[in-house]
Amino acid sequence: MARVTIADIAERLGLSKASVSYALNGQAGVSEQTRQKVVAMAAELGWHPSFSARALSRSRADAIGMVLRRDPALLGTEPYYMRLLEGVEDVLSEAGQSLLLRMVGTTPGRDTAVYERWAGEGRVDGVIVLDRAIDDPRPALLTRLGLPFVLHGVLPSGAGERIEDQHRDAQLIVAHLDELGHRRIAHITGPLGLAHEVDRRTAVRHESTARGIAVEFAEADYTFDTAHARVLELLSSGIRPTALVFSNDVMAVAGLRALADAGAHDVAVVSWDDSMLCQFSYPTVTALERYPDRAGRRSAAMLLELLDGRSWSTAAPSPSTLVVRETSTPAPRP
């Protein structure tokens, strides 16, 4: 079964290929009557535009790319990414765009090679960049390659809405602990090479200080073992915090284990990411629902608008919600 082309449609209708093309694309240049005949014939023959022919003549790939560069083993455990992809994909498919996905692990430079290839081959029209790092080289690279991009979670104003997001989230968390009576807390962050982790730390410090709460920080790497070790260190230090904030769900669960191991049962725990892990752990963990799918929708919409040269009509992101669970224990009376 040979492919049906516009030449077939044109021939059957006694028209030129150009007219058929105009009709099919809703452009001026054909009468309404002709257009309808063309559309009907296209449907009858089961015509679909050839993706590659269209891409070649328009020089648009109608695809956008995402490179995930976290450790694949960790990716599987963090529902954040799947939900993010879901939101991105939803917007793209509505717009008739495809999503190209690449997972490159953490080896430095592998993502760079993918961007260079994508740009060189014209395989994608733009990319969404995740996990912005301090001094991230990717924006400069992508600019040099002429590959449009958006930084996930950052508004184009440059100021970085992401920072505002982290502040709002930090407020939710610290205010909650404040209400529970905690005066000394600790925040176990992810890698401080990631911009949003630095933002979170800054925001937690600011919000705690404003409320007269003592705060300390420990850097971990999103894994169970490291977080577990950090918590044991914190507990063995001079003055124990009465509440712990973790930058993701896996570390929060590691915290639970460490607290149990150390017999410290009255310490409150909050996770910056919600997941089934928080929902079904023992005890269940208070966590921030950040709606990653909506964030994904927003980034995808921003990229499409950028590609179309439209302005930033995208609505502000929905604020996070704190889901209170069993680890929201009050501070012990001194």
Next chain:
Amino acid sequence: MARVTIADIAERLGLSKASVSYALNGQAGVSEQTRQKVVAMAAELGWHPSFSARALSRSRADAIGMVLRRDPALLGTEPYYMRLLEGVEDVLSEAGQSLLLRMVGTTPGRDTAVYERWAGEGRVDGVIVLDRAIDDPRPALLTRLGLPFVLHGVLPSGAGERIEDQHRDAQLIVAHLDELGHRRIAHITGPLGLAHEVDRRTAVRHESTARGIAVEFAEADYTFDTAHARVLELLSSGIRPTALVFSNDVMAVAGLRALADAGAHDVAVVSWDDSMLCQFSYPTVTALERYPDRAGRRSAAMLLELLDGRSWSTAAPSPSTLVVRETSTPAPRP
């Protein structure tokens, strides 16, 4: 910065476009000396083949597609899919192929529309089909569309290696419970519209019967709430099972909760899928590590071989491993 094309290379070297193309593709028709000059010039000019031009002239998209049609909310919680994607993606990128991802939720027919469009537009060269259902309409559809495909987890022999896989996995699980002394077990399955769930049930029944173990089944839908309800029903029935097998990790954790709610603390639990949920729950859950990434690699390799018209050189899948944890409790003495 206009795109560098083979015409540019040809002009600089005083060759024809054809010679350049032959040289770049490693085909006969140019001297080794010419080839080297061409390759060097291509590198110097930063040439990359235009993806769309190549796709148009070769009528190959160099991309394969996957349609995920489980509930997006559940997708995020099941690391199985992320790990599967990781394996698929790894094989594809090594072969210079791209992965197109679509998530369509559970609305019937939405996946069909995607396949029709992909086939019509020539956007992918083939697809990997997941979650094969009883009387699955997709193979017939894809055949009609002329879109090559592999059924994930099924060897092309037709007999269905998947069934063998489920039997081997059922053996691992039932033998383990047998050793622990259990004589009465229950298996909470996923939806029985899915082929592999039926296979699992058959395999568990067969293996249990062979060992003189009484077995009963309850159908659930992979969600927490349904599984929770099923377990409570099982416990309130006449003779309690002393061990429960769950077809995924979320249901296993729901089982833990139901057992705790009913005060049935000595019931053993095994999950057919491993995840952090099993690893970090309380108590920790014995689970089957099925290496979904390897299964993904295998399906991707099979599809590429199919597209190349090569034979099935793909190695057999690695057998699963049972990870024994705290819920592997022995049967109570009568």
Next chain:
DNA sequence: CTGAAAGCGCTTACAG
């Protein structure tokens, strides 16, 4: 409103 023609950047028979 319609048609003939060139072009997007490759690949691939076909002559030399």
Next chain:
DNA sequence: CTGAAAGCGCTTACAG
């Protein structure tokens, strides 16, 4: 071993 040419299936100025 090399070159001129047609073709993949669209889009888009350009004449009529």
